[in-house]
Amino acid sequence: MSGPLQGVRVVEVAGIGPGPFAAMMLADMGAEVIRVDRAQAVRGGDPARPPMDVLARGRRSIGVDLKNPDGVETVLRLVEGSQALIEGFRPGVAERLGIGPQECLARNPALVYGRMTGWGQDGPYASMAGHDINYIALAGTLHPIGRAGGPPVPPLNLVGDFGGGGMLLAFGVACGLLEAGRTGQGQVVDAAMVDGAAVLAAMFHGFTASGIWTEERGTNLLDTGAHFYDVYETADARFVSIGSIEPQFYAELLRLTGLEGEDLPHQMDRSQWAALKERLAAVFRTKTRDEWCSIMEGTDVCFAPVLSLSEAPAHPHNQARRTFVEVGGVVQPAPAPRFSRTEPSVDRPPAHAGQHTDEILAELGLDEADIAKLRAAGAVA
DSSP, X not given: OOSTTTTOEEEEEOOSTHHHHHHHHHHHTTOEEEEEEXXXXXXXXXXXXXXXXXXXXXXXXXXXXXXXXXXXXXXXXXXXXXXXXXXOOOTTXXXXXXXXXXXXXXXXXXXXXXEEESSOSSSTTTTSXXXXXXXXXXXXXXTTOSOTTSOXXXXXXXXXXXXXXXXXXXXXXXXXXXXXXHHSOOEEEEEEHHHHHHHHTHHHHHHHHHTOOOSXXXXXXXXXXXXXXEEEEOTTSOEEEEEOOSHHHHHHHHHHTTOTTSOXXXXXOGGGHHHHHHHHHHHHTTSOHHHHXXXXXTSSSOEEEOOOTTTGXXXXXXXXXXXXXXXXXXXXXXOOSOOSSSOOOOOXXXXXXXXXXXXXXXXXXXXXXXXXXXXXXXXXX
C-alpha cells in the first residue's frame, strides 16, 4: 500500500453513499480500511470477478452480525487495533448495537470516531429519514441551482452525499487523526450533510451579503445568468462550456467567435445578458463540438468540451494526467489529490461482502476453532 495515510487502520461499518465514499477516499490515500458488512449480506462470490461498486474499492470485507453479542465483540476487537471508525447510522443506532462512541473509546481512547448523517446527531430533524436532495434543500444550497424561470435542479447527489457528506467526513477523520497524534486522545467527528452542503455555499453567502448575488435563479454571474458563463449546444447536438469571466478572457471569446467587431453592449450590462446569450447560442450552433475544440483549445477563452462519463477517460488531457484508471475491469476516477512523495493508488478492487472474514479474524489472533465457533453462532459470515 502507498499514500500519505499508510499505517492507519480504519474500521468502516458498511452503509450507502457518503460513508463508502469517505472510506474510499481514506483507502485511496493509503489507509487500511476494513469494511464491516452485515452477515446477512454475505452471498459468496468469485474473487476473480469483483463487484463493480467503485465506492467499495481498496478495502477488505468481513461479514458480521451486529445483533449478535459475539459479532459486536468482534468489531470492538477490530477497534482496539485501529485508529478510526466510521459509521452512517441514524443517531442512536450505533449506541443500541453496542458499538457507539462510549464503547469504542473505552476500548481505544485514541480512536477517531467518525459519524455520517444527513441532519446531524441532534436538532429537530435529526431522527428523520432523508436523502441528498433534502439535505441540500435545507442547507439553502439547492435553491440557487437552476435556470431563470425554472425550478431548482438537483445536481445529482454530488453536493450532499459526496462533497458535503463523504468528503467532509474524510476531512474530519484526517483532522482528528492529526490531533490524536499530538494528544493521544480520540474524539467523535459529527459530519452532517446539511452542514457540509452549507459550507460548500460559503462564497455565495458572502456574495449575497455584498449585494452582488440575488435570490432569483439564473440571473447571476455563475448560475447561467451570464452569457459568458454557460454551456452552448453545437451543430452536432453536443455542448461546450464557456467561462470567460475576466475582461481579457471575454475579449478572447469575442475574437474566437467572430463577434469582436460587432457593436455589442458592455460585458457586465445585465439587462443585455439574455440577448447576448441568444447571439452566442446562434454562433455556437454553426460548428460541431470538435470544430470549436480546434478553435478554442489552447487559448485563454476558458473553454472545455462537455464530455460524457464515457468520453472523459479518453480525452488527451485526462489521459496525460492519468485522471482515470482501470481497476477490476472498471474504468473509474483515479485517487485524488496527488502527492509528490507518497503517491496514492487503488490497492485492490471492490470485495464481495465477507470475502476476507477468516483472514481478518486470523489477524486478530483467532485460530480455526475460534473462527468456526463464531460462524456456528452466526456472529460472522
